[in-house]
Amino acid sequence: MQLLKLIHLFKKQTVLVIGDAMVDQFVWGKVKRISPEAPVPVIEITKETAALGGAANVANNITDLGGKTFIISVIGKDTAGNSVIKMFSEKKINSDYLICDSNRPTIVKTRIIAISQQVVRVDKEIKGFFEHSIESRIIENIEKLAPLVNAVIISDYGKGVITPKVLKKIIYQAKKYHIPVTVDPKIEHFKKYKKVTLMTPNETEALEGMNVKSIKIDEDIAALGRKILKTLNSDSVLITRGEKGMTLIQSNNRIVNIPTRAKEVYDVTGAGDTVISAITLALAAKADFVSAAEIANFAAGIVVGKLGTTTTNLQELEKTIKDFYKK
Numbered sequence: 001m002q003l004l005k006l007i008h009l010f011k012k013q014t015v016l017v018i019g020d021a022m023v024d025q026f027v028w029g030k031v032k033r034i035s036p037e038a039p040v041p042v043i044e045i046t047k048e049t050a051a052l053g054g055a056a057n058v059a060n061n062i063t064d065l066g067g068k069t070f071i072i073s074v075i076g077k078d079t080a081g082n083s084v085i086k087m088f089s090e091k092k093i094n095s096d097y098l099i100c101d102s103n104r105p106t107i108v109k110t111r112i113i114a115i116s117q118q119v120v121r122v123d124k125e126i127k128g129f130f131e132h133s134i135e136s137r138i139i140e141n142i143e144k145l146a147p148l149v150n151a152v153i154i155s156d157y158g159k160g161v162i163t164p165k166v167l168k169k170i171i172y173q174a175k176k177y178h179i180p181v182t183v184d185p186k187i188e189h190f191k192k193y194k195k196v197t198l199m200t201p202n203e204t205e206a207l208e209g210m211n212v213k214s215i216k217i218d219e220d221i222a223a224l225g226r227k228i229l230k231t232l233n234s235d236s237v238l239i240t241r242g243e244k245g246m247t248l249i250q251s252n253n254r255i256v257n258i259p260t261r262a263k264e265v266y267d268v269t270g271a272g273d274t275v276i277s278a279i280t281l282a283l284a285a286k287a288d289f290v291s292a293a294e295i296a297n298f299a300a301g302i303v304v305g306k307l308g309t310t311t312t313n314l315q316e317l318e319k320t321i322k323d324f325y326k327k
Helices: 002-007 055-064 079-090 132-148 164-176 187-192 203-209 218-232 271-284 289-303 314-326
Strands: 014-019 021-034 041-054 068-076 098-101 107-114 117-124 151-155 181-184 236-240 246-250 255-258
Touching (some): 002 271, 014 055, 014 271, 021 055, 041 055, 041 079, 041 107, 055 068, 055 271, 068 079, 068 132, 132 164, 151 164, 151 271, 164 187, 181 271, 203 218, 203 236, 218 255, 236 289, 246 289, 255 289, 271 289, 289 314
Parallel strands (some): 014 068, 014 151, 021 107, 068 098
Antiparallel strands (some): 021 041, 107 117, 236 246
């Protein structure tokens, strides 16, 4: 089967991830009463966990899917930054190109979960572009690593790593070495990702990024995709649509609707990271866009069935694909 052959090639791929690394912290607890101080639940904490988030979770996904990864990002000189480096070490992810900035904290997103549901999220971050010296180091690292990889992922959370100069350098290096460059976009930067190989916005990001109010039928999503490709002069766009699955629009005007493979949806946290990771590994392995999108769809269907920031691996992905085609 073609899809299985492709995922078995993931182990031979090296992917460069560039973007905003962060820590996803989870506080798990039980709710037994309402606070007497305000009409809010009192959560009794039972455990606390931490996971790689943002661009760091993309690198984590690449590794769990069998690929090798380099990551270029910025962390703070703090406990959370040390936690990122430690988690990278445990997962055997190269952290040599992480840049430490003493002026900015490592981004931490804390999610409080009770009764298997997210109650509230608290973000610790400082947004905005980094100093010129930090930007220059990011660009230097891109130049060093581009010749060593099979694909590049831009994991843009709008926290400051992806500047216009950085974006221009990424696109230039990817074209120079004839490797695919994919983007998990930020709405504010949407129209700046020109000449990329593939973008993976969700429906809301696609609509807001192109200043379109709404879509009503499948023909509207196809028209939206064509508008994105024309605006960005890009090869393809994969619009993720929740329970409606995904729609792939290519520059040759081929449009493919892929129904969701998720059996149950518990948590969509990190699902976008899984999509961009799986589809990029597939493209690095020389998959066509449709096959790559199908693989990403299967991978996303696995992770949304889990709670919290999580990943899937080659074994799970292979089993899921085999089980589906046995039907």
